[in-house]
Amino acid sequence: MTASVTVRVPAKVNVQLAVGGLRPDGFHDLANVFLAVGLHDNVTATPADALRVTCSGPDAGQVPLDATNLAARAALALAARHGREADVHLHIDKDIPVAGGMAGGSADAAGALLACDALWGTGASREELLDICAELGSDVPFSLVGGAALGRGRGEILTPLAVGGTFHWVFAVADGGLSTPAVYRECDRLREVAGTGATTADVPDPEPSPALIDALRAGDAAALAAAVTNDLQAAAVSLRPSLTATLEAGTGAGALAAMVSGSGPTTAFLVTDAAEAEKVADALRASGTCRAVRVTSGPAAGATVVTPA
Ligand code: C5P
Numbered sequence: 001m002t003a004s005v006t007v008r009v010p011a012k013v014n015v016q017l018a019v020g021g022l023r024p025d026g027f028h029d030l031a032n033v034f035l036a037v038g039l040h041d042n043v044t045a046t047p048a049d050a051l052r053v054t055c056s057g058p059d060a061g062q063v064p065l066d067a068t069n070l071a072a073r074a075a076l077a078l079a080a081r082h083g084r085e086a087d088v089h090l091h092i093d094k095d096i097p098v099a100g101g102m103a104g105g106s107a108d109a110a111g112a113l114l115a116c117d118a119l120w121g122t123g124a125s126r127e128e129l130l131d132i133c134a135e136l137g138s139d140v141p142f143s144l145v146g147g148a149a150l151g152r153g154r155g156e157i158l159t160p161l162a163v164g165g166t167f168h169w170v171f172a173v174a175d176g177g178l179s180t181p182a183v184y185r186e187c188d189r190l191r192e193v194a195g196t197g198a199t200t201a202d203v204p205d206p207e208p209s210p211a212l213i214d215a216l217r218a219g220d221a222a223a224l225a226a227a228v229t230n231d232l233q234a235a236a237v238s239l240r241p242s243l244t245a246t247l248e249a250g251t252g253a254g255a256l257a258a259m260v261s262g263s264g265p266t267t268a269f270l271v272t273d274a275a276e277a278e279k280v281a282d283a284l285r286a287s288g289t290c291r292a293v294r295v296t297s298g299p300a301a302g303a304t305v306v307t308p309a
Pocket of ligand 1: 026027137139153154155180181184
């Protein structure tokens with residue numbers, strides 16, 4: 001029997017996040033272009049008497065270890081489908097910033113699912129795994145597949161996208177998190193205040209940007225910078241006005257594009273190359289407008305079993 005299985009799983013940034021109207025089920029239709037980036041969590045599944053979650057890493061104290069942890073819910077969902085106990089110890093070695101906007105919780109769910117499938121020999125098909133991922137959360141399927149993809153529906157219906165090069169990024173981690181539902185609610189509120197209405201009847205269907213998809217395919221950072229958009233940015237900044245100073249610090253240091261990552265409060269800065277990334281990272285650190293700064297690049301592979309190799 002396998003002693004344990006470790007899965008490595010990436011963070012993501014949304015290079016386009018077009019948000020449609022509020023649906024009757026409480027979600028929003030999206031045109032959501034995900035890019036996986038090279039910050040990773042490792043999720044290790046080891047046989048145990050009962051389900052248990054532990055976490056290590058600089059932000060470990062902020063990770064819930066009870067059944068609300070998405071990794072625990074992933075193990076329970078797979079076990080339920082296959083009529084077995086979720087008798088597993090999940091250890092999350094966390095390097096993805098916890099503050100929010102980089103799908104760290106979703107990454108752990110995808111990692112736990114793949115690790116349990118391998119540990120238990122469940123042999124779930126890719127389709128079944130993606131199905132469980134979609135039940136767990138809108139961003140979880142992308143954490144499994146990685147690379148770059150267009151997410152439609154609430155973000156869970158994926159089409160892979162070609163990426164013709166490496167894109168360099170700097171991420172500024174804010175102090176404290178932002179609740180994703182609260183940011184969507186604020187987006188709706190701002191739309192109501194602006195008089196446009198917030199439901200699917202009021203807001204045009206979100207559409208992927210052809211220029212952005214071309215820029216990804218060409219590996220053209222300047223073209224990508226010109227095309228990035230995030231419809232949740234105004235809402236995140238409205239709830240956390242201090243993000244404006246962070247965005248300005250990155251732009252002032254020469255970032256090609258500065259944006260809120262997903263629902264925030266992490267901010268993302270696209271830069272021309274690795275040397276520029278260090279320069280922008282230094283400026284962000286010196287600005288005193290964020291808790292931590294991370295430099296990385298994308299695309300990165302999706303959830304991958306690393307041990308046993
Ligand atoms: O799917 P997930 O659990 O990540 O969603 C968390 C919350 O974010 C939802 O309950 C909803 O309030 C909001 N959401 C949304 N539209 C989406 C995705 C998430 O309104 N497409």
